[in-house]
Amino acid sequence: MELLAAVEKRIQDDNIKNIRFEFLDTNAVARSKTIPARHFKSTATSGILFPAGVDIECVETEYAKGQFELVICPTFGIKAADNAATFRTGVKEMAMRNGFVASFMSKPYPKEGGSxxxxxxxxxxxxxxxxxxxxxxxxxxxxxxxxxxxxxxxxxxxxxxxxxxxxxxxxxxxxxxxxxxxxxxxxxxxxxxxxxxxxxxxxxxxxxxxxxxxxxxxxxxxxxxxxxxxxxxxxxxxxxxxxxxxxxxxxxxxxxxxxxxxxxxxxxxxxxxxxxxxxxxxxxxxxxxxxxxRRLEMTTFAADSDVEKFELHRRMYFDYV
Incomplete structure (x- = not known):
């Protein structure tokens, strides 16, 4: 994490702007233990999610490009749903603040794994x-x-x-x-x-x-x-x-x-x-x-091919879910 922070600082110092961000890990899955949440407490995550009461237990990469799995620490009752909703909103806001889009769309791409x-x-x-x-x-x-x-x-x-x-x-x-x-x-x-x-x-x-x-x-x-x-x-x-x-x-x-x-x-x-x-x-x-x-969506998403269908899906869901 210290190395990543150093790279980010160097990019900022050199005034390099992100045009496209894509993960190139061909394995696309965690190859060892998941990363404990304590490694994220010095990042932007702690600035929003931890004070909001959402504790992240661990994180790992998943199969699709740019796909992550995060586990929220267990809690009793409706607070579990509160934490999930707060987490999703917080992640989307942090991504937007840094020039990215965090999407919880279930299946953005036909040949990639779903979320x-x-x-x-x-x-x-x-x-x-x-x-x-x-x-x-x-x-x-x-x-x-x-x-x-x-x-x-x-x-x-x-x-x-x-x-x-x-x-x-x-x-x-x-x-x-x-x-x-x-x-x-x-x-x-x-x-x-x-x-x-x-x-x-x-x-x-x-x-x-x-x-x-x-x-x-x-x-x-x-x-x-x-x-x-x-x-x-x-x-x-x-x-x-x-x-x-x-x-x-x-x-x-x-x-x-x-x-x-x-x-x-x-x-x-x-x-x-x-x-x-x-x-x-x-x-x-x-x-x-x-x-x-959903019936309105079914009518809206009528398409002749999978390519057209997923383009329509992304237009509707990708930025907003």
Whole structure:
């Protein structure tokens, strides 16, 4: 970080202006440990995000050019959504101040990986002192309530997929052979599933809802996930065996009750409208408003080719999401 700061100062001293900024790392992924947040406390990040109460746990590069993954430190309740919203606004403002554009558009380029908004969460007692997700005596180290919670997420996965990936562009991220899930599966440390169980000891086990895109609203994502999980806790849905291989290879004749996530916006609409639990939790008025906006976008984005489609998508979303 000191070397980077020195390079930046030299560029400023020489009065060199940035015309184009592009990452040329051909590997495009972190090759070692992620970078701890303490290395960023002397940068612009600390000037906005840390005083705002948003603590960054770590950061790493991702597959697409210019793509980063940042992990926000966990916290209880709605503050988690507050932090996600503050983080997104803060990053966009800092980028703009330095002459760049930070975009949370889900899939700006057709041949590059998409960006996600995963919701890592665990269950606790009301006083926040006793973890409820793990149970070392049970399969996978997952408690009974944890099983019911995951079953609820998978039962409502098609509707969740729309609420967590709400734009027309988000649908292009939900495809096989990517790290984005396209069916209602779960697995232990399986990044191809809709829900990933991450065991970190008896007290550290947590669940990762991987259906969200970077363009999703963190408040809606949190509310919908809680509604689906609570419904699973109240109703005995079928708890499938975990999927050990890539979920993209799943055979539907072997797992006949496995739902596919909506591949287009029309299918996503229908999945949500049929889900009485999530419509009730989110509110019918909000659901109607979301549908109206997305249907207008569908009409606006009608194009004859993928190239034209993604150009229209970038024009609408890139600078604003």
């Amino acid at each position: 996600s908004g995963h919701l890592n969460h665990s269950l606790w007692s009301l006083d926040g002192k006793t973890p409820k997700t793990g149970d070392s005596s049970r399969p996978y180290g997952l408690s009974e309530i944890g099983e019911h919670w995951i079953a609820g997420l998978l039962e409502h996965a098609p509707a969740l997929s729309f609420l967590q990936s709400p734009t027309v562009n988000c649908r292009d991220r939900v495809k096989p052979d990517t790290f984005a899930p396209f069916n209602a599966t779960w697995g232990v440390d399986n990044r191809t599933c809709a829900v990933r169980l991450k065991p970190v000891g008896a007290h550290g086990i947590y669940m990762e809802n991987r259906m969200g895109s970077s363009a999703g609203n963190p408040y809606i994502s949190l509310a919908a996930t809680i509604a689906a999980g609570i419904d699973g806790s109240n109703v005995s849905y079928l708890f499938h065996l975990q999927y050990r291989l890539t979920s993209h290879l799943i055979l539907l004749n072997t797992f006949p009750d496995t739902a596919l996530l909506p591949a287009d916006m029309e299918a996503a609409f229908q999945a949500l409208k049929k889900d009485e639990i999530l419509v009730s939790a989110i509110g019918a008025d909000l659901v109607d408003a979301l549908e109206s906006v």
